[in-house]
Amino acid sequence: MTVLKVSDLGVSIGARTIVDAVSFTVDREQTVGIVGESGSGKTMTVLAATGLLDAPGARVSGSSTLTADSAASVQLVGASPKMLRSVHGARIGFVFQDPGTSLNPLLTLERQITESLQTHRKLTRRAATSRALELLEAVGLPDPQTRLHAYPHQLSGGQRQRVMIAIALACDPELLIADEPTTALDVTTQAQIIELVRALQRDFGTAVVWISHDLGVIGQVADEVTVMRDGLTVEQATILEVFERPHEQYTRDLLASRPVLDGSGPPAVADAETLLRVTELDVRYAVTTPLGRTTVHAVDNVSFEIRRGTTLGLVGESGSGKSTVAAALTGLATPDRGTATLDGTDVFGVRGAAARALRRRIGLVFQDPFSSLNPRARVDSSISEPLTVHKLVDGKAARGKRVGELLDLVGLPAAFAHRYPHELSGGQRQRVSIARALAAEPELLILDEATASLDVSVQARVLELLARLQRELGLTYLLIGHDLAVIRQLSHDVLVMRDGAVVESRPAADLFTSPQHEYTRALLAAVPPVTPRAAV
Structure with missing residues (x-):
């Protein structure tokens, strides 16, 4: 079943076109990767498609429809602020690149996780706290009972990102937006976050849009890939087709740029003091x-x-x-x-x-x-x-x-x-x-x-x-x-x-x-x- 359908999405600011005629769909339990260099328009595309774009003078055209079995379809482009508030957090969860700036440094983890549960699910404080503890256990945070009362600065980068995922999944959203969620993390933590999202996707059936500049990471998470450059869709195919038979030179360049371990190192330097x-x-x-x-x-x-x-x-x-x-x-x-x-x-x-x-x-x-x-x-x-x-x-x-x-x-x-x-x-x-x-x-x-x-x-x-x-x-x-x-x-x-x-x-x-x-x-x-x- 299709969870998000984006058609001919365009974003312009003033006379400049930032995103032009981008289309893609995301199905239940599917991960769509959107990949490209900085400035390619990948983040702007997803912000516009989910109603989060708040740039002065920005104009969004096209269609972005959120659908589900148990709820009415919602047209996100042009939706009212009230409608977007009811959707964000409840039906769409967000995990951004830097959890240090996404989390409120003045609030405990418990307060930040229970906020959406009390707002969207109308849970009591006790029920919301119990659910928050379950979520921290689900994302693998060590000693979750104690960490409920901790503040973001008391956690490592990987632990903060796990908390962000817990917040994003608190209300069992149909769609998870992951915008460069592992770029600022160590490779070991990155691998753990990738496995965590995949496991939660299997358990909850969530559809995922994963944004990254690294095709190596996209190769480990995505089923289908949209390659973007200068606001345009350059290539769109399954992950296997992109890796094995890329059609565009830009896609081949991105693949060739990945740091891999099978390459040789620098030439040896003999007898160096x-x-x-x-x-x-x-x-x-x-x-x-x-x-x-x-x-x-x-x-x-x-x-x-x-x-x-x-x-x-x-x-x-x-x-x-x-x-x-x-x-x-x-x-x-x-x-x-x-x-x-x-x-x-x-x-x-x-x-x-x-x-x-x-x-x-x-x-x-x-x-x-x-x-x-x-x-x-x-x-x-x-x-x-x-x-x-x-x-x-x-x-x-x-x-x-x-x-x-x-x-x-x-x-x-x-x-x-x-x-x-x-x-x-x-x-x-x-x-x-x-x-x-x-x-x-x-x-x-x-x-x-x-x-x-x-x-x-x-x-x-x-x-x-x-x-x-x-x-x-x-x-x-x-x-x-x-x-x-x-x-x-x-x-x-x-x-x-x-x-x-x-x-x-x-x-x-x-x-x-x-x-x-x-x-x-x-x-x-x-x-x-x-x-x-x-x-x-």
């Missing part, structure tokens, strides 16, 4: 909790080496301590114990002018280029700042020339120097961040989840850029990530961390061929396979 040596690094943080002050052992006795001209992949889930290692090496965190030397220079012990000189030798690229770039500064100003601070060039003309060279190095036109960050795409902003990090001519470049927030196609291009820069400039990388498929593409050696400690450290070829630790095997198993689930 050690550039960075870290020994018995220990970092602790004092934090305040509802139960009082406590100490978090973020990094526990971590040791490793990085050879000059090679890449060490540092991998682990959120909270494993990998970013704290980067913070200690760049002076953003103070270690409690341990040593680090960069080509013989003490990283933790230098002060004054020597410390400033050392900082120039270690570059850092963050995960989110939009927040790491000054929104009020033009590209040339952001890139030239290290040149001025470290007095690497003299004069405005020399700085401008060097900025042009750095932009060319990362594959951007010189004209981009006069743009602001909001005028660039995500991939272009990350290239600017890399150019800024390279301005100081560092020996070691730390890449802290530098591609995690990018579309897979953009991610692939940035990874190719980093590989080229390493070959041409002899750069040394500390590549931090949670996705072993990405780590595989650049890394010569791999260090796996969990709960602040090292669980496995080996050459990349050995680790990917025969992982020794159970946790490493779990990370490898969580990477979406090349073939879709339907083919298994």
Whole structure:
């Protein structure tokens, strides 16, 4: 039975057409995947189809009909606010990308789950609380009885997403909208959320629309796929047809961009000397909790080496301590114990002018280029700042020339120097961040989840850029990530961390061929396979 039928849906804002003539249907117990890069119109399509679009001046055309056995059909395009309030939460559940912004930080989990039950199902507070407990158990949240009274900040990202799913399913909706629900999560948590949604779909018969930029994820959840680009439907077929016989070049490009584990790593570097040596690094943080002050052992006795001209992949889930290692090496965190030397220079012990000189030798690229770039500064100003601070060039003309060279190095036109960050795409902003990090001519470049927030196609291009820069400039990388498929593409050696400690450290070829630790095997198993689930 068809649950949602969308026909010739269009969205325009002013004179600009955002979505043009998109059509698809979703049946009971079926998952339809909508895939495309950022800006393709996939989220705008679903918001318009479900009556959630609230952009000033937006006009929605076409038809979007919600149907069911037990309730009247509802035309969602042009529906009144009263009608939409009766449908949202009751017949349509929503799970968005970032549960941290979707959940109310001031309300307990119990209050947030019971709200829709009391509003739409008219349950008493006691009955709603009992149902909320059942939902938290169904989504696999640990210790659900205690967590009912917890606040969102007391949960991990994966746990918050499970709560969002519980809220979305509270009233047994006919349709679940999942908008990039796993993009911000670790690969292991992503795999758990995918299995959770599939299990709940089997139990409740829910129809699902799953939005993603990653065809690897879509391959594990969807029965049918709509591929979008620039607001248009590029391709529409079953998941097997899209994977095995894609008709459009854009679809083939998306498939080719997926990070997969069967690809080869970088060429071996023979007889390379050690550039960075870290020994018995220990970092602790004092934090305040509802139960009082406590100490978090973020990094526990971590040791490793990085050879000059090679890449060490540092991998682990959120909270494993990998970013704290980067913070200690760049002076953003103070270690409690341990040593680090960069080509013989003490990283933790230098002060004054020597410390400033050392900082120039270690570059850092963050995960989110939009927040790491000054929104009020033009590209040339952001890139030239290290040149001025470290007095690497003299004069405005020399700085401008060097900025042009750095932009060319990362594959951007010189004209981009006069743009602001909001005028660039995500991939272009990350290239600017890399150019800024390279301005100081560092020996070691730390890449802290530098591609995690990018579309897979953009991610692939940035990874190719980093590989080229390493070959041409002899750069040394500390590549931090949670996705072993990405780590595989650049890394010569791999260090796996969990709960602040090292669980496995080996050459990349050995680790990917025969992982020794159970946790490493779990990370490898969580990477979406090349073939879709339907083919298994």
